Amino acid sequence: MKFKFVIIGLLCSTLHTGYTQGDSGVNYRDFPLIITLQFHSFSMPFKNIKSNFSNIGIGIGTEVSYNRKSRGVQQFHLIWYRNATMGNGLLAYSQATWRPSLGSNVYTELKLGAGYLLSKRPTESFKQKNGEWVSVGKKGKGMFTIPLGLSVGYENELEQTHVSPFASYQFLVLTDYNKSIPVVPQTLIQLGNRIHFKD
Template sequence: MKSAKVIFFLLLGLTCRLTYGQSQQDREYRNFPIVLSMQFHSLSMPFKDIKSNFKNVGFGIGTEVSLNGERNWVQQFDVVWVKNKGIGNGLLFTSQAAWRPMISNGFFTEIKFGMGYMLSKHPSSPWEQKGSQWVKSDQQRKGMLALPIGIGTGYYNYASDLFISPFAGYQMLLLSKYNKTLPIVPQTLIQTGLRIYPSYSPSHKN
């Protein structure tokens, strides 16, 4: 858990340094949008039993910064409340690099990858074996390293004032140390949401 936190904050510091001092004027990208999303979760292989995702609705909030001063290469930071009564609710913290090539007329595609950390709560009191007996465990939560890989699409139309960019995506998560029988487990998220770009510069004019 400590190593995951160290790596996460190193990534945060690196991307903030890369984007420090970026001028928001005369660019077609604005750092630090407010990213709000709905997240549909499932414990499943990618593109299998997709309808089960819509039984588990969670929410996310995050932001992002450009890695090259443009809109096509960004670093994302997200916190997602994962809701799944079957396997337990949890919080997912991720940082991902996203490449967004434009298709046409403001529409883009997206490929993203990164790392994260899932803090999950057991849906019921877990049991563990001590000697020849099974007893209830005092550990109600578990932390797991996560490797997220995703694809997506959306619409982006830059404006000097506040503007909104809708998006949708599909993401696979590989979680480590799920249990002793399954050390690595795949999970999936169907994502939809909005990136809200406020006008942070009061002196910026149309």
């Protein structure tokens, strides 16, 4: 139910953009609010996409431009996702983002960055102490990650509040998952909206 509410909210914020100004390269406002729905999977890129939609999360973020234009920005995100099979996760990352316009207010993004994932275990876990197994709950592990992303979005600038819905596909390379599999892949499908409030 909450999930539906968030989706409707995202759609409404997009549809309420009455008219567009079109030129995304000027009058850029730093520190917009980026809100996202996340769909996580322990998968190779563009594989098992169906499984992404079983593992939902939310994210919040912002960005700052390199030169007061929207074409080159640095984004910052904090994401929480639920994954009953592989364990829930809290992911913080930043990505350098190149945002070329495709015309008609449509843009694409290429993103590359670094982050840190705190991945919980999916079930109760145990550690041996003085010959007894002691529960450590779902104690997780922190891992560095390199997220690589691809997005498509629509730039729609209201007079007061600019709103930009987008969809992203992120491929994350996680390091030090365990000693046998030092590098593992994960993917995120992101649906979100970037809201630039009035200065």
